[in-house]
Amino acid sequence: MTFTVGLTNVRMATFSKFISLLVLGLLGTLAVSPPPPGPLIRNIFTFPPNHFIENIAVRSNSKLLLTSLSVNTLFSVDPTVATPNATVVHTFPAGHGLMGITELSPDIFVVVSGIWDLALTRATLGTLTVWTVNLCSSTPVVKNITTIATSVQLNGLAPVPGSNKLILAADSDAGAVYRINIATGAYSIVFSDPLFAPVDRTIPGQHLGINGIRTKGLYLYFVSSAQQHFGRVPINLLGQKTGPVQIISNNTIVGGAFGSQYDDFDLDAGNNAWVATHPNHVVKVTPGGQQTVIEDTELLLNPTSAQFGRGSLRERKTLYVTNGGWFTEDFTLINEGVVALDTTQV
Numbered sequence: 001m002t003f004t005v006g007l008t009n010v011r012m013a014t015f016s017k018f019i020s021l022l023v024l025g026l027l028g029t030l031a032v033s034p035p036p037p038g039p040l041i042r043n044i045f046t047f048p049p050n051h052f053i054e055n056i057a058v059r060s061n062s063k064l065l066l067t068s069l070s071v072n073t074l075f076s077v078d079p080t081v082a083t084p085n086a087t088v089v090h091t092f093p094a095g096h097g098l099m100g101i102t103e104l105s106p107d108i109f110v111v112v113s114g115i116w117d118l119a120l121t122r123a124t125l126g127t128l129t130v131w132t133v134n135l136c137s138s139t140p141v142v143k144n145i146t147t148i149a150t151s152v153q154l155n156g157l158a159p160v161p162g163s164n165k166l167i168l169a170a171d172s173d174a175g176a177v178y179r180i181n182i183a184t185g186a187y188s189i190v191f192s193d194p195l196f197a198p199v200d201r202t203i204p205g206q207h208l209g210i211n212g213i214r215t216k217g218l219y220l221y222f223v224s225s226a227q228q229h230f231g232r233v234p235i236n237l238l239g240q241k242t243g244p245v246q247i248i249s250n251n252t253i254v255g256g257a258f259g260s261q262y263d264d265f266d267l268d269a270g271n272n273a274w275v276a277t278h279p280n281h282v283v284k285v286t287p288g289g290q291q292t293v294i295e296d297t298e299l300l301l302n303p304t305s306a307q308f309g310r311g312s313l314r315e316r317k318t319l320y321v322t323n324g325g326w327f328t329e330d331f332t333l334i335n336e337g338v339v340a341l342d343t344t345q346v
Helices: 002-032
Strands: 041-046 053-058 064-068 073-077 086-091 097-105 108-114 129-134 141-147 154-159 166-171 176-181 187-192 210-216 219-224 229-234 246-250 261-267 273-278 281-285 291-295 303-308 318-323 337-342
Touching: 053 097, 053 318, 053 337, 064 097, 073 097, 097 166, 108 154, 166 210, 176 210, 210 261, 219 261, 229 261, 246 281, 273 303, 273 318, 281 303
Parallel strands: 053 303, 097 154, 154 210, 261 303
Antiparallel strands: 041 337, 053 064, 064 073, 073 086, 097 108, 108 129, 129 141, 154 166, 166 176, 176 187, 210 219, 219 229, 229 246, 261 273, 273 281, 281 291, 303 318, 318 337
16 A cells, blocks of 8 residues: 555656646747747838939948938938937038948048939039048048039949058940049049949930949949849959959849849848849849849838948848838929848848
8 A cells, every 4th residue: 555655756756847848848949949030021210202323232230321312412320229310421512412332441431422313313413523422530531532524324333352542333325434532632543344224324224334343352343223133243452344244134024114233232142132122122133143033012112322330230130221211292302211121131
């Protein structure tokens, strides 16, 4: 009798221990389960009407610098705060709008301004001006570097690899790449290629050749909006072309008032390109040319450019995409701004 009771107690103790371990295991599983993902794309900031947001650069402090083709203001937006807002970094000469922007050295940026015809995205000859914006102190220091007298369309900008004074600029009208010396103001076309040329300068959607550019390693990566491709070209430390243009992908999206066009882009750590694509898309392009299309007709509104965040891991995995917006029937431009895309979900 005593033996039977003892065995029962042992069994009960073993069962109780099993239940305890099971509960602890379930709690442990629940504790390490990742939180549900947030939205793939979220709005950061929308500007008032008639602010055509054209390009973006991201500072080391995570703040976004945004150019506008339709106003003469460089804006800053902090995407890490609960309610982001746009502040004015600098106001350029009256009548000018801003196009490309790139970081030349830590917190020193190069910006191009001009007096623009927004319908054909062309500047009045002799108005394209290159500036530096030094943000190393609390008060921005802005310097006029040079006027590009021979161009009407400087678009994307990128530093020459390893240089703190040379930048490359895409001329979407001439189908060429300029090299600009920020220290001296000297400039010239450093190379061109038929694959950079526009198709028809008078037709929207076909009038912009080489558009966004980035440099990484000894390559200049580029998109040609009119010819619908993304590619790269080898360059040297002087920004000179050292080999043939290589096409990586061709745009396959159909739609939009003027068709679909690749615009500006950024590269991630794996050399995947994330291309802002009209009218409502971001396209991920692998180094081998495989494309993943992200479409959002509510938050991607004529995307014009894209750049990855800086700072925390979350920021580095976030792609900030600028929106050019839409024209209403009375030609008011609306829904221009910047959104965030969580690339870990793609």
